[in-house]
Amino acid sequence: MNQTLMWRRILDEASFEQATVRQDADGTEIAGTALLAEAGAPLRIDYRLTCDAAWITRRVEATQSFQGRARTLALDHDGQGQWRRGGTPAPELEGCLDVDLGISPATNALPINRLRLAVGETQKIRAAWVLFPELQVKAAGQSYERLDDKCYSYRGLDSDFQAEVTVDAAGFPTDYGTIWRRIATGPATRVQQATAEALLSSAASPVLGEAAHAFDWVIGGWRAEVTDFAEGRAVASDIGEWWFSWALDGRAIQDVWIAPARGRRRDIRIADRYSTTLRFYDAEAGLWRIIWINPVNGAVNRLAGTRQGDRILLEGEEYGRPARWSFNDIRPDSFTWRGEIQQPDGRWRLDAEFRLRRVMG
CATH class of the missing domain: 2.40.128.20 (Calycin beta-barrel core domain)
Known part of the structure; x- marks a missing residue:
């Protein structure tokens, strides 16, 4: 899958997300931008995340622009459940294999593709849940149940939240309950933008340290x-x-x-x-x-x-x-x-x- 996808937040008709998905034999990269109205103020989030061939999240970069201030987030994962935030160990995320960006329907594709549930099967997971605009990261208990070929029931185990997620053949949401709806699908971004995405980063590498x-x-x-x-x-x-x-x-x-x-x-x-x-x-x-x-x-x-x-x-x-x-x-x-x-x-x-x-x- 090498496509660009766009969603509209139908919950309030005030926000959009666009993400480009690129895949090869080594894994998947998702690079996106979310434009949201947060309490009447513009909130922009640019993110890039990579998964290995098993769809386990390995790196997340995000830049948030809100209230005249830019903030960045960098998460690295060893693939075995150990995370680092900005180069510093994040033991509170131990055991998480997926990232869940709180403003993104796209990241639901990560556990859906990683778990590959049979129809009628349910599985509980822990995800590194990123909250915006707070830019906090928490371990969140979640469950996915596959209802049929293209529909899943998602539950937040630490809350009362529940939603049905309808996906395409590649496992990316087309509808996320009554919150998000896919409104456009097209080819991956042009070479100039792809080059810029490969060149630029949203945060410093942890190897730089101080x-x-x-x-x-x-x-x-x-x-x-x-x-x-x-x-x-x-x-x-x-x-x-x-x-x-x-x-x-x-x-x-x-x-x-x-x-x-x-x-x-x-x-x-x-x-x-x-x-x-x-x-x-x-x-x-x-x-x-x-x-x-x-x-x-x-x-x-x-x-x-x-x-x-x-x-x-x-x-x-x-x-x-x-x-x-x-x-x-x-x-x-x-x-x-x-x-x-x-x-x-x-x-x-x-x-x-x-x-x-x-x-x-």
């Missing part, structure tokens, strides 16, 4: 006041944009740096930058290394450094001379990014300065 905190604050979108300098004097200024996301299974951070910003690029008065940076942690050296590529002019910079208080200093070379770029005055919603070139006399000369304000994240 090192992730050096840069986790920067994830999101930023508006930049850009100033370029020559011989220590400001020569041009404009507005830019900067977007950061975890990438490569959460082991790196990828950004896109655009100056002038899109929509302002007809009159380019500053150095033209439509570029990307990959940041990754070198555990052996204890440094974050970055590679910046600007295909507009062919520039490639390699820098490395660490965070010290409210500053991150990255050092390397630019134009064949020692260079340093730094994050300064780091605050939750602002920072200043400065680029400096070392002169023959050893002094550092300011080459560019960007004042950033958060617009998303």
